[in-house]
Amino acid sequence: MLDPVTRDRALQAAEAAVEVAGSVIRPFFRSGIATHTKDDRSPVTIADRTAERVMRAVLTERMPEAGILGEEFGLEQPEARLRWVLDPLDGTRAFITGRPTFGILLALLVDDEPVLGLIDQPVLRERWTGVAGRPTRFTGPFGGGTAGIATTRRGMALSEAELSCTAPGMMDDRTRPGFQRLEAAVRRSSWGGDCYGYGLLALGQIDVVAERDMKPWDWAALVPVVEGAGGRITDWSGRPLRADGDGSVLAVGDPALLAPCVACLSAAA
Incomplete structure (x- = not known):
């Protein structure tokens, strides 16, 4: 610290x-x-x-x-x-x-x-x-948060969650089945966003972001932002992100969603 x-x-x-x-x-x-x-x-x-x-x-x-x-x-x-x-x-x-x-x-x-x-x-x-x-x-000029504090959305089942990912090309033959299981389990999925998607997750607009092929400069700044807003951010196995990890990133606004998301993704992680 x-x-x-x-x-x-x-x-x-x-x-x-x-x-x-x-x-x-x-x-x-x-x-x-x-x-x-x-x-x-x-x-x-x-x-x-x-x-x-x-x-x-x-x-x-x-x-x-x-x-x-x-x-x-x-x-x-x-x-x-x-x-x-x-x-x-x-x-x-x-x-x-x-x-x-x-x-x-x-x-x-x-x-x-x-x-x-x-x-x-x-x-x-x-x-x-x-x-x-x-x-x-x-x-920012468009609202979000309360009194300048970003807060994630809580209290929904995975079946009610909004999922986001930057691009389908992040997945390969090994990892695509796990992502597809997660996509089938949520309410809706959307593509595009890059780091902006994690900002929206911190504001409670998105509930889950799952991505692959991420380098330290892609995810390091996201960790304090997501966790300070009340969420969790790990790899697809639920482990802390590391520079020598597998490049997978999973962010959830509600910590209760982490385990069911990992269960969907784990076979492909």
Whole structure:
């Protein structure tokens, strides 16, 4: 955990970093910018790379003792006990197709445990801020939460739940049957969302998110946000998320839904 002084300094640094990243990203939204394909066949733009550069600059200036792991430019100071983990533009496919369901993700880890996480949607001006041991805060022009506090939805059966996943392509032949069992067990499922889906789960709009092939920069910021709103986030077997895990992520708004969701997914996990 963080002492109060370091926690407050880290929160200020994180908020400054996502602010400057948002100022970089907004002018490129729906601008028809060029898209390049990385070695893993995922898309990347100048917005992704420039936003990560400015985030790194802010974080290094504010907290030089912390390491940084980013999607675009790798790991700095691997020996550091404190480590920022960032995805400057989670949901590049949504971004390049003009959909405002992408976001900026920034987490702080202490000994590999996420203790601070931000989800920031720079076009809609919405932000979720999770700090371990505190309620998740939500700010934005469209409502959600009560008095700025994000709260998940509770008290429904799995058969009443709303399920979300970014894309069917996350599943392969081994994992698809488990997801299909979960999809058959819920009230309704929807596709698309990236990190924004987890923000909606923290607001009680979505009840379950189940995804695969997630890297640490995809999920680290989500942990304090979801858990601070009253939910749970694990892998498909119900275990804590780890950098050396299998890349599966399961988030539930109501902790009571975790066990039945794991039961649906477990044969494929």
